[in-house]
Structures are given as structure tokens and as C-alpha cells.
Amino acid sequence: MLEIKELHKSYPIGDSSLHVLKGINLSVKQGEMVAIMGSSGSGKSTLLNIIGMLDQADSGEYILDGLLIKNLTEKKAALYRNKFLGFIFQSFNLINYKNALENVALPLYYQGMKRKDRQELAMFHLEKVGLVDWAHHLPKELSGGQNQRVAIARALAANPKLLLADEPTGALDMNTSYEIMEFIQQLNDEGKTILMVTHEDDIAHMCKRIVRLRDGVIMEDSKIDQVRAKKNV
């Protein structure tokens, strides 16, 4: 599903440069649920951004579903992101002047889907996250948890191969965090591959595998026994 070999990335800072990723090797199979952990500056966000094709590696190989991701033009990257990836952000990143339904339908709009089909499909995904009644509300009229559920519905809308979550519970209280994690676990149960950056141990243990980064290298990569979110609620 996802194959990363000897990935390097550095950022120029003034005259010198900051070596953020120093040879990452990572392989993720279909249906896995991986937590990437590490303190700030460990390179976990950079790794996620490269996997999300929002950033490019300096060297190394990145293969997604058999497709070599290299030297993408902006246009190609946009198309791949739309087709293969679903993003869940810490701060939801919903468009504030569009209602829940329109937000969910946005990736489908960029796919060129017809308005009617799009809204139907978006409604289907809103139903999955239990927000059909809130379809025509603006983000500011929804709670944090509801907003993150809208964002999850949006990430799912285009039926991506891989879900990327950047601190998905970072802006939520504990109860809501567990609710969201329950959703994400459910998605994983249905077969979605999920990659999540987090610095919270309890959240990480709700995944099936934890990858710990420090100073741009993988320190630890181990399968764990998944803690189900449900019983914690």
C-alpha cells in the first residue's frame, strides 16, 4: 500500500540547513492503522506532509499503491491528493461560509462530479457520521466534535485509499476525542488504511501500530494491541 525508502528532507535555515528527515523507511499495508508519534521537531508532521503530497522529499523513494510519487507537478499532485488521499486536520479546516453538506461535497466538486450526484454522495457520508440533520448548518453553528465529523465525512467523500490525520483530536476534549477515535476505528474496521500523527499516548494506543520518531529517524516501530475507544466513553 505505502512504501517509503531512505527518505530525506531538509529545510534551509539562513545559510545552513535543518535536516528534518534522515532516512526514513516505512511500509504500511492495506487496512493498517498507524500512529506516528514523536516530540515536536521530530519530523512527524514533515513525514505526513510528504506522504500527503503537500511537500516533496529531497531524496528517497515513496510509492503509494504501486505508484511512484516523484517530481509531481502541482496539477498532478492535486489530482493524486483528490483521488488517493483524505485529509483530517487538527483544526478541521472546514470552509466557514459553506454548510456541512457543501464542505463534504467539495472534493467531489474538484473531481468534476455533477451537483446532484455530489450532494447525494455527500449526504450519504454525512449520514455515516450521524450529521444528516446538521447538513445545512454552517461550521460555526456546530460543536468541535461535530465539525471534526464533518471533516471526516469530507475526507471520506472521494473514497480515498489512505486517510491522513494530523492530530485529529488535538483541538477536542477527551470525551469528544474518544468519540472521534471510535469513528476512525470503525472506518479502519471497514478496511480503510489510516495514518495518524499524534502526541497523545492514549490516542496512539487506539491504533494498531505505533511508529516513534526522534530527530528524523524511526526509533521504534511496533505492533500493539488496539485499545477500543468505545469502552472508554
Add this chain to the structure above:
Amino acid sequence: MVKFLLEKDTWQEVIDSLSKNKLRSILTMVGVWWGILLLIALLGSAKGIENNFNARFKNYATNSLFIFSGRTSIPFKGYQEGRRIKLNLNDVERIKENISGVEYVVPSIQVQMTLSRNTLTSNFTGRGEFPLLDILAKKDLVWGRNINQQDVDEQKKVIVISDDFYKQLFEKGENPIGKMVKSEKVSFKVIGVFEAVNFGGPQIDFDIPFTTAQQLYNRGNDVDLMMITGNPSFEINQIDADIKLLLKNIHGIHPDDNRALNGFNLGDRFEQLTGFLIGMQFLTWFVGIATLIAGVFAIGGILLISVKERTKEIGVRRALGATPYLIKRQIIVESVSISLISGVLGIISGGLILMLVNKLAAQGEDAFMRNPSVSNGMVLLALIIITVLGTLIGLIPATKATNVKPIDALREE
């Protein structure tokens, strides 16, 4: 692209992003609206003034000049200054014989008469004229006909009156043809009515045959006014100078005396007016386009701010799969939409202003303008200019928006 413009979503996006900050959108539009309004109102007014000039001049041969006599202002050849110069029919013949490039020389005599009909009486100024005058300064007839050669040859007591004259001595709607009007000496039969044109000097309210005027007032060979037209291939100013020189020689006038012979050169005036009109149109376009450009730049500036504010949103859209092309297209459509909407509003309100101007300043004979209007071609041209400017200016924020890497855009708070 066409399909894209027909989709509801495209416009939904435009409406969403414009209504997000209504006040700003409206203020932005005011710039272009004002520019177009100015352009349309000024162009229309300029056209109105031009129409007015054209209407006033349309009946005059433009390569023509009038000459009438005055008093000398420089003593010459033993004569005191202040001597009254009288032109006569011999001068007319001499001019025809000696000045090259002259096409027609038409003399006329100025006549003042008190004319009455039934119980109504009034004073009028008119002239004794030749039918040829109508070729040079054509009158628009309301009724009947002009003086013809036969009237002149037979010294007929016939009169062509102005519509003002008609209003004073006739009932409204009454057919004046064949009716008689009485002067102190004789009665004249009305043969036509013309529309009075006020063209400097006293208004002419009637025409009678030249010979009739000559005989009635014992004017001998006198000529009060000559109207001269030049051959189109000759410079009217040269003819003007030549004739004046000739007349100065004949009448013993000092070569530098500019008061003894008066007159004006229609060609000259026409050129001045045409130049003035062209200048005015140029100025209008300049002011209009400059204002328009300023307005469109304001739109560009506001869109730039709006794009800056929406950096994160644009980053999110790109993470969700919007290609740079899609982002750019949306911003340009926004730019062109604001420009066009405000442009069309500007055209409409400019049109309304022209209608108002038409009501207030372009009615009646002495109006300063006539039918102020802007042609469809001008409107179309203005719209094309707005669209092109809107597209070009939209490119700046559009490029700005897609130059930021999505990763940086997402980090923006």
C-alpha cells in the same frame, strides 16, 4: 470553459466569496461603476454637443464665408477714419471675375419691416435674397416653397416667413400659404414657412426676392451681406484673404484696417468646432479610461487582500484536490464578475444620467445639446475593455494565490 461558466457551482462560489464580505465587495464595485458612469455620461454629453453643432451647421456649406461692411478704423488716401463702407453689386461681379476658387457669390439686402395681418402687427428683420442662397444656407421648410428665380426676375411681392413669424401673425394650425401680410408700403403673399435658425447676429424672420427689396427701399446697387462659397479644392482662408484685399483696393481701405470689412468664415469656425469636439471626445475617453483603470486596479487590490485572507482556505481546497488552474480560474471569474456587474450598473446609471441631461439641457431650440447618447458600439467597447482589464487584473491575485505552496498555505493562521 463555456461549460464551466454555465454551471451553477461556479456562480455559487463567486456569490459565496463576494457575499462573505459584502461591504468590501460593494466598495470595490463603486470604483468601476463610477469609471463607467463617467465614461458613458461624458461620451453621451460630448455626443449631444456634437449632435447640436451638426444640426446647426448641417444646412450650411462649410467652405463658405460671409462678408458685410462696417466703418473704417484707419484714415487712408485722404479719407477720415469712421467712414462707412458700402458694398455693391459691382463688387460681387469683380469678386466673381478676379478671385480664383470662388464658386458662388450671393448678395443679399437686410430689410426691417413692420408687418401686420388682421389686427396683429409686429417688427421683423429679413432679407432680400436670391434663390441661390438656399444652396449655401439651406432652410428647412415647414410649408410651401422658397423664393425662386422667377420671383426675382419679376420683382414679385412674395414672402417666405419663419415659424416664429408664423406664430406671431397666424392662428395655430392655420395654413398660411396664399395669405397676405401687409407692410407699411405693400402687401406680400406668403409662399412658404421655414424653421428659424439662430446663427449669430439678428434672427432672420422673412425672405423676399432681392429685386423686390431693392426696389421697395431704393437700395440701388447696395449689398449688405455677401455669402461666398469656395471650390472644395481651394483653401477657404485664402479666398477670404483674397476677397478682402480686393475689396480694400476697390473701396480705398487701409490694408491693415480690420474693421471696415466684417465677416466670418464658416470653414474656419467649423474646423475650430470639429477640433474642439475631437479634443473633448479624446478627453472624455482619457478621463473615463483612466478612472476605469483605477477602478479595476482597486478590484485587483481588494482581491489581493481577499486572497491573502483566504490563503488557508485556498490551501485546504488544494489539499482536497483543487488544481492551481481551478483556483486561478475561480479568482479570475470573480474579478471579471465584479468588474462586469459594476460596469453594467455603470452603463445603466450613465444612461439614466444621459436621459436626465436630455430632459434638462437638451430641449428646445437654444439647447446646448441635442439627443445626448452613446452608440451600442461604444457600450460594447466599454464592456470589452472592462472584461479584458478585469481578466488581466485578476491574474495578479490568482497567481499570488497559487504561488504559495499548499503546505505553507495550510500552516497560515
